[in-house]
Amino acid sequence: MSTPTEPAAFDAAQEYTGRYLVMMPPGKNSDKQVNAFQEATGLSMMRSSDFKDSVISSTDFENQPAIYLEEIGVAVVNARPQQLQALSVSADTSDEPYLVEPERVVRALSSSDYLNGFKDAVDILAQKVGQFSTDTTTSFDGIGAEAIGSTWGLQQTNVVHSNRFRVFTGKGIKVAVLDTGMDVGHPDFAGRTIVTASFIQGQPVQDGHGHGTHCIGTACGPLNPTDPARPRYGIAYEATIFAGKVLSNEGSGSDSGILAGINWALANKCEIISMSLGARASQAGFSQIFENVAADVLAKGTLIVAAAGNDSDRPSSIRPVSHPANCPSIMAVGAVDNMGKVARFSNRGIYAPYGNVDIAGPGVGVFSSTKRPELYATWNGTSMATPHVAGIAALYAQQSKRNRGFALWKKLLSTAKPLQEPTVDVGAGLVQAPLVPAFIPFPPKHVTADSSQSDHKVKESV
Numbered sequence: 001m002s003t004p005t006e007p008a009a010f011d012a013a014q015e016y017t018g019r020y021l022v023m024m025p026p027g028k029n030s031d032k033q034v035n036a037f038q039e040a041t042g043l044s045m046m047r048s049s050d051f052k053d054s055v056i057s058s059t060d061f062e063n064q065p066a067i068y069l070e071e072i073g074v075a076v077v078n079a080r081p082q083q084l085q086a087l088s089v090s091a092d093t094s095d096e097p098y099l100v101e102p103e104r105v106v107r108a109l110s111s112s113d114y115l116n117g118f119k120d121a122v123d124i125l126a127q128k129v130g131q132f133s134t135d136t137t138t139s140f141d142g143i144g145a146e147a148i149g150s151t152w153g154l155q156q157t158n159v160v161h162s163n164r165f166r167v168f169t170g171k172g173i174k175v176a177v178l179d180t181g182m183d184v185g186h187p188d189f190a191g192r193t194i195v196t197a198s199f200i201q202g203q204p205v206q207d208g209h210g211h212g213t214h215c216i217g218t219a220c221g222p223l224n225p226t227d228p229a230r231p232r233y234g235i236a237y238e239a240t241i242f243a244g245k246v247l248s249n250e251g252s253g254s255d256s257g258i259l260a261g262i263n264w265a266l267a268n269k270c271e272i273i274s275m276s277l278g279a280r281a282s283q284a285g286f287s288q289i290f291e292n293v294a295a296d297v298l299a300k301g302t303l304i305v306a307a308a309g310n311d312s313d314r315p316s317s318i319r320p321v322s323h324p325a326n327c328p329s330i331m332a333v334g335a336v337d338n339m340g341k342v343a344r345f346s347n348r349g350i351y352a353p354y355g356n357v358d359i360a361g362p363g364v365g366v367f368s369s370t371k372r373p374e375l376y377a378t379w380n381g382t383s384m385a386t387p388h389v390a391g392i393a394a395l396y397a398q399q400s401k402r403n404r405g406f407a408l409w410k411k412l413l414s415t416a417k418p419l420q421e422p423t424v425d426v427g428a429g430l431v432q433a434p435l436v437p438a439f440i441p442f443p444p445k446h447v448t449a450d451s452s453q454s455d456h457k458v459k460e461s462v
Contacts (some may be wrong), residue, residue, distance in 0.1 A: 019256065108251040332380060
């Protein structure tokens with residue numbers, strides 16, 4: 001067993017909470033695992049199902065000796081290392097060992113040079129860098145997108161074309177965004193199906209930071225913003241939004257919050273989980289616990305995408321992909337600008353064959369929603385690139401029920417647009433939305449590619 005006292009378990013570039021993550025041996029009865037853990041350590045253990053809707057707060061993790069996240073098979077433990085060493089003694093030699101890792105502090109991943117969302121600043125920036133076009137989107141018998149203009153990201157990722165005739169809209173797909181929450185009163189999301197949960201004690205899901213609302217806006221924002229002077233910025237505008245607050249209003253959190261959010265998203269059968277967060281890494285390797293969780297989740301049909309990180313300052317300093325995006329079974333997203341060039345802050349896949357950047361998304365001058373009173377903001381970061389991939393993944397998931405898990409992963413990579421940048425920086429290239437059939441006779445108002453797919457609705461919880 002790898003114990004938390006081994007120096008190799010720690011990365012000097014990361015911050016730790018003092019708690020530990022423990023992954024139970026796979027393929028065993030959970031009741032027996034919990035009982036064996038309690039007998040070996042002398043610690044009582046609660047289960048995620050003991051909490052309403054499997055929502056566990058940061059204070060719960062602080063106050064309870066151990067909490068077992070049943071959907072993913074990981075426990076968050078308050079204990080001394082000596083107590084956890086007893087797990088190696090209690091495990092049968094024929095069993096796979098327990099995995100034990102120190103819990104990390106994680107933060108929202110956006111470039112430090114935010115571009116604040118005041119209207120005049122946004123308009124000036126748009127004129128200078130060509131952030132969005134004012135060309136009217138082509139319509140067919142009044143059934144096309146009505147928005148005047150769209151962000152450069154939606155144009156260059158083929159989203160504008162993909163939504164023609166409203167064929168691919170994310171309808172029937174659940175997208176979980178684990179971040180700083182969401183401004184649930186934002187006018188652009190009125191009438192949408194939104195499910196919320198806060199994993200931060202004392203802070204409701206209401207976004208006091210703005211980062212989460214920005215990411216949700218890109219992934220699942222509206223076809224038409226309520227302000228007609230604004231461009232269209234959202235991709236999967238008919239997807240069901242699952243907003244999980246795993247980062248505080250200050251933009252920080254921990255591994256336990258992320259894992260609890262993943263556990264919650266799986267309990268709600270979300271097809272896509274988007275995480276624009278992480279912790280700096282400075283050496284080879286990755287969290288084996290996060291990798292085991294992600295691999296199992298992927299096999300069960302859920303794709304996790306995460307930001308590669310913004311620790312670089314090219315060309316003088318290029319840093320490796322952040323945790324947890326450096327896990328092989330989590331799709332790591334790098335950032336490019338509107339010329340297809342890698343963003344100066346975007347991290348690189350340095351420790352091959354693992355810790356790679358898998359794909360790239362628009363991450364410079366990205367216009368989207370944010371918390372009130374600003375309502376809109378233009379920001380930079382791999383955080384902004386990641387929801388582009390998540391939203392487009394929802395379109396492919398709607399296109400076919402076969403596009404789930406690893407099949408969805410392969411679809412995104414195989415359809416990406418190659419870029420004249422190193423693959424260690426942009427992976428397969430710039431993410432691209434699915435192509436619309438060349439001819440659709442008399443398209444219905446809300447046609448879906450899979451007619452058997454039901455319009456799943458979840459009661460809004462705010």
